[in-house]
Amino acid sequence: MKKLLSVLGAATLLSSSMTMAADYPSKNVEFIVPWSAGGGADNVVRALQPSLEKALGTTIVVRNISGGGGAVGFSRAIASKPDGYTVTIPTNATFTLEGLGNVAFTKDDFDYIARVLVEPYVMAVRPNDDWSDLESLIAERKASGEPLRMGASGVGSSTHIMTLMLGEELGIEMQVIPFDSGSAAVSAAMGGHIDGVVLNPSEVVSAINGDRLVSIVSTGEERSGALPDTPTMTEAGYDFELAQWRGIAAPKGLDPEIEAKWVEAVKQAVEDPQFQKAAQSMGSDISPLYGDELDQFVERTSKPLIEEAQAIRQ
Amino acid sequence: MGDYLEALGLVFQWHVLLVIGAGTLLGLIMGALPGLTAAMAIALLLPLTFGMPPVMGMGMLLGTLCGAIAGGSVSATLLNIPGTPSSVATTLDAFPMARRGEAGRALGICIVASFIGGIFSAVVLSLLAPPIADFALRFGPAEYFALSVFGLVIIASVSSKSLIKGLVAGLIGLLIATVGTDPVAGVQRYTFNNLSLLTGVNLLPALIGLFAVSQVLKDVVDYFSGGPVEHSKNKMDHARPRWMETLRHWKVLASSSVIGTIVGAIPGAGGSIGSFLSYDQAKKMSKTPEKFGTGHPEGIVASESSNNALVGGALIPMLTLGIPGEAATAVLMGGLMIQGISPGPTLFTDNGSIIYGIFIAFFVANIFMLLIQWFGIQLFVKVLQVPRKLLMALILMFCVIGVYAVDADIFNVYLMLGFGVLGYFLNRYDFGTAPVILGLILGPIAESNIRRALLLSGGDWSVLVTRPISLTFLLVSAAFLFFTLWQNRRQTTPHS
Numbered sequence: 001m002k003k004l005l006s007v008l009g010a011a012t013l014l015s016s017s018m019t020m021a022a023d024y025p026s027k028n029v030e031f032i033v034p035w036s037a038g039g040g041a042d043n044v045v046r047a048l049q050p051s052l053e054k055a056l057g058t059t060i061v062v063r064n065i066s067g068g069g070g071a072v073g074f075s076r077a078i079a080s081k082p083d084g085y086t087v088t089i090p091t092n093a094t095f096t097l098e099g100l101g102n103v104a105f106t107k108d109d110f111d112y113i114a115r116v117l118v119e120p121y122v123m124a125v126r127p128n129d130d131w132s133d134l135e136s137l138i139a140e141r142k143a144s145g146e147p148l149r150m151g152a153s154g155v156g157s158s159t160h161i162m163t164l165m166l167g168e169e170l171g172i173e174m175q176v177i178p179f180d181s182g183s184a185a186v187s188a189a190m191g192g193h194i195d196g197v198v199l200n201p202s203e204v205v206s207a208i209n210g211d212r213l214v215s216i217v218s219t220g221e222e223r224s225g226a227l228p229d230t231p232t233m234t235e236a237g238y239d240f241e242l243a244q245w246r247g248i249a250a251p252k253g254l255d256p257e258i259e260a261k262w263v264e265a266v267k268q269a270v271e272d273p274q275f276q277k278a279a280q281s282m283g284s285d286i287s288p289l290y291g292d293e294l295d296q297f298v299e300r301t302s303k304p305l306i307e308e309a310q311a312i313r314q
Numbered sequence: 315m316g317d318y319l320e321a322l323g324l325v326f327q328w329h330v331l332l333v334i335g336a337g338t339l340l341g342l343i344m345g346a347l348p349g350l351t352a353a354m355a356i357a358l359l360l361p362l363t364f365g366m367p368p369v370m371g372m373g374m375l376l377g378t379l380c381g382a383i384a385g386g387s388v389s390a391t392l393l394n395i396p397g398t399p400s401s402v403a404t405t406l407d408a409f410p411m412a413r414r415g416e417a418g419r420a421l422g423i424c425i426v427a428s429f430i431g432g433i434f435s436a437v438v439l440s441l442l443a444p445p446i447a448d449f450a451l452r453f454g455p456a457e458y459f460a461l462s463v464f465g466l467v468i469i470a471s472v473s474s475k476s477l478i479k480g481l482v483a484g485l486i487g488l489l490i491a492t493v494g495t496d497p498v499a500g501v502q503r504y505t506f507n508n509l510s511l512l513t514g515v516n517l518l519p520a521l522i523g524l525f526a527v528s529q530v531l532k533d534v535v536d537y538f539s540g541g542p543v544e545h546s547k548n549k550m551d552h553a554r555p556r557w558m559e560t561l562r563h564w565k566v567l568a569s570s571s572v573i574g575t576i577v578g579a580i581p582g583a584g585g586s587i588g589s590f591l592s593y594d595q596a597k598k599m600s601k602t603p604e605k606f607g608t609g610h611p612e613g614i615v616a617s618e619s620s621n622n623a624l625v626g627g628a629l630i631p632m633l634t635l636g637i638p639g640e641a642a643t644a645v646l647m648g649g650l651m652i653q654g655i656s657p658g659p660t661l662f663t664d665n666g667s668i669i670y671g672i673f674i675a676f677f678v679a680n681i682f683m684l685l686i687q688w689f690g691i692q693l694f695v696k697v698l699q700v701p702r703k704l705l706m707a708l709i710l711m712f713c714v715i716g717v718y719a720v721d722a723d724i725f726n727v728y729l730m731l732g733f734g735v736l737g738y739f740l741n742r743y744d745f746g747t748a749p750v751i752l753g754l755i756l757g758p759i760a761e762s763n764i765r766r767a768l769l770l771s772g773g774d775w776s777v778l779v780t781r782p783i784s785l786t787f788l789l790v791s792a793a794f795l796f797f798t799l800w801q802n803r804r805q806t807t808p809h810s
Contacts, residue, residue: 037357038644046360047652064357065721068512069495072723075509102502102512149770155500177766178498183637183644184582190635193454194770202651206636206658274364277654312500 021257024084025058032088034073036066040182040202041089043282044117044246051272055265069093069154071103078105082253084262087113090249092158095302099309100156107302110249113259114266115289115297117279120220120243121162122227123150124204124213125196126189134217134236138170147173151185151197154178158244161308162219163198169233169240189213200244201226201283219243226283242301246284247294263290317666324369324671325678333366334675337374338682341381342690345397346389348526348709349716351518352382352398353641360649368653368668373675375646380679382642383622384428384687388694391420391614395526395709399517399586400621402751403593405525406472407606407613414609417695418553423614425687426560427567431619432680434571435578435626439633440673444662446627447634450580455766456777458583460787462760465587467791468594469749470798472607476744477802483745486736487753490515497762498769510725519717519726520754523733524740524747526713530706531738537703553691555684563615566596574620578627581639586755588627590748592620598794603801626676633657633669 031049033042045062053060065073070093080086090110097103125148131137141148148167152160155178167174177194179185182203189197190212197204197213205226207213215230220243223232233240248266250259269275270286279286289297324330337359344355355378363371386397391408404424411420438446453461466484473480493504494514505511560567570592577588596616597606606613629646631637636658638644650657661669687694697705717730737747771777779785 036641036644037353037360038638038641038646038648042357043648043651046648047364049361050364063722065723066513067516067721067723068509071512072509072721076722100500103509155495155498175769177769178500179766180497180582180762187451187581187631187635187637188454191451191454206656206660209656210635210659212635212659278652281651281654281656283656 021255021261024258024261025056027085028059028061029056029084030080030086031060031062032073032077032086033062033064034066034070034077034088034093035064037064040200040282041091041246043278044284045089047275047278047282048116048269051269051275052265055268056261068102069097069157071097075103075105077249078109078251080251082111082251082255084250084254084258087248087250087262089246091246092244092301092305094249095305096156096158096161096309098302099161099306099313101310101313107298107306109252111252111254111259112294112298113248113250113254113262113290115245115247115287115294116266116270117246117284118220118243118287119200119202119226119245119284120218120224120232121159121166121198122201122204122215122218122224122230123166123196123198124189124208124215126192127211127214132214134170134231137216138172141172147175149175149177149195151177151179151188151194153182153185153199153203154180156309156312158305159198159200161305161312162242164312165240165242165304165308166198166219169238186213203283205283220285222285224283225280225285242304245297245301247289266290318670320667321369321670321674324367324667325373325674330370330373330675331678333370334373334377334678335682335686337377338381338679339686341378342385342388342683342686343381344378345382345385347385347712347716348389348395348397349518349522349713349719350382350397351641351720352379352386353645354719355379355382356642356645356649360645360652363649364652368650368655369671369675371649371653372646372672373679375649376672376676377679377682379625379642379646380432380622380676380683381686383625384425384683387424387428387618387621388421388687391424392417392694392697393526393705393709394529396521399521399751399755400589400624401617402521402525402586402748403472403589403617404614404621406593406617406748407608407610408617409609410607411609411611411614412698416551416609417698418551418691419556419559420609420614421687421691421694422554422556423560423611424618425555425684425691426557427615427618428622428687429680429684430560430567431571431574431622432625432683433677434619435575435623436673436677436680438575439626439629439676440670443630443634446576446579446630450631451635452783453580453583454781455763455770456781456784457787458763459760459767460778460784460791461580461583462756462763464787464791464794465591465752465756466760467794467798468587468590469752470795471594471597472590472748472752473746475746477799479743479745480749483740483747483749484753486740487750488757489753490520490750491754491757491761497758498765508725510721510723514758515729515754516720516726517754518720519730520733521751522713522717523730524737524750526709527730527734528737528741528747530710531734532741533702533706535738553695555688555691559611560615563612565599566612566615567619569595569599570616570620571623574623575627578624578639579630581631581637583639583759586621586624587752588624589617589621590752592616594794598797598801622680629676633661633672634659
């Protein structure tokens, strides 16, 4: 208690927080993962944890605070002090939650430290005589007038929203069937119960490599390292680019010096060969981004997602 | 063959074996503590595996998983507190037997049945994984709905005292399961703007509340009302594995192991219903169905062999298709991916020695589970010699810690206490708590899948009867329902 009081006292006295930033980190860092253990975000944090700990020189405690599709964990992160001892993992879900209107936070309540990984959304369908690529798929659906029945990883998830956006962009009707998880949607697609899925590579790559699903198009800036043969939307002639990403963010108001320490640490951590191997097998591409570039990326990515999510709500 | 020999070499090194044993032991301890699930135990040990070779790391995590499931049955038997959802069915007979002063016998049967169920699923996993995975893929929304209806019919079978009261308890479970975000339309239902309820009522606080907290409440009330506090019987029977007694029920062992493995292999079927299905099956086949629920060895054999067979079953879609069926296998799969190995069809061709190493490690983990319990059983039963007053206080403490740890959310603790009060009254008036859990687990599966099935069929209900698997489950459900009603009548008529 005494220690806590003295820390609190120091915090209020030294509002410039020069010494605090210089001492940073002097205790454990709590990394809030707003989903349960074993999910995509959780895997990323746990893979990053050892090298990040080494670079920061402190212990990182991973806390899975799941619930509400990320709403509970993000809300908890926002409510903590921006002292650099609580961070979380922002993704597109941070934006879609805002758009759906179930949460009290907005994307501006975070200070974004780094983007670590990107992975596109991949449209994968079950093998079919009528279509083998994007062109034949669109042609067949337009001719038949039937909607494409696509599985998403949950109602209001970013994959749900992305499926609708892709439908608008490609000019075909998408019927979104929300499942409880990405893997449940993949198994329904493999079993032929739905036409396909729009998910991230980590969730579909083994189905594609096993020839149970065919990847049609991906939404990233560049082709995904896990699926080098799948064209991007841009390559297919559409002006559309929007990828899933995973990074590190603190609640708004983080001391720039502490942020700088984090950026340095992340730069070191992503060079770790063990992490690079893990990222590769998870189907993600390491694509770090910091500072102003990162803020621009957040603006650019969040806008369409928030708008589309707001449209679902109506 | 070459792969298998190489895999044997990967597993049979003293440090690998040691690590698998350590994982099993830790799993046992964590599984026995109420509130700590298998998934949490694995997530906790996950970082330790990063520096290990894949087979060694996976071996440790598989040991943890087997241990946690087995440990869950120890607390189910001795304290009526299932450590994991899949050991709920174990409480139905193992606890009454332990209360009679035969705790050693109950645990002895548990140990042998768990081992046989686990080994059976390991054999199936190593020999038949690909075809079973293909069968599992034939489960679409309509099939899942029919399967969950089949599961709900079991409520009639586990309501020991009164069918109507059992159904009421089941409906309470179904009703609570409607809380949360609508799985298809995304509308919030009964969430009262509480973020913690957005994804519905968390199963773990409900489970711990209904079983552990309600038991604590009962003991407290008994204590203060001066009634007979149920002291642990001092007459302690000999605690050792009961091989012959368990093997005598070979029919139950076989059918329950098969049911457990297959239900485990169907991703998202709510694995824990496997042990209920087996229990129900054993009761229907039994010559003495009326003894079920009173401490009958067949009931223990059914539930225990099945819930350990679930583990091997759950590994099938994870390893062959890259599809984890539930939380614990999802964490395991995360562990594999962090090692740089993506599960799925290519695993067999690219990393043959690793996948066979995982199979062998799973066998080894089951053997360790047997050995540790064999030696530990004497120690486990000592728990009953702890004065009940102290024991209950300790249990309540572990419940609060465990449930809080799930999401670091204090709301879950309140939820647990609420369910504790509910469970106390349900038990006091003979409604039972097992049907509530069944309703809670199966409600969301039934609801979301019927709605998906109807979305896909354009609102045409005939999909439920035109698909063979779905039709079979529905017909068998109807048959079972009538059979249970008839069995109930036959049992009650002579007495009344």
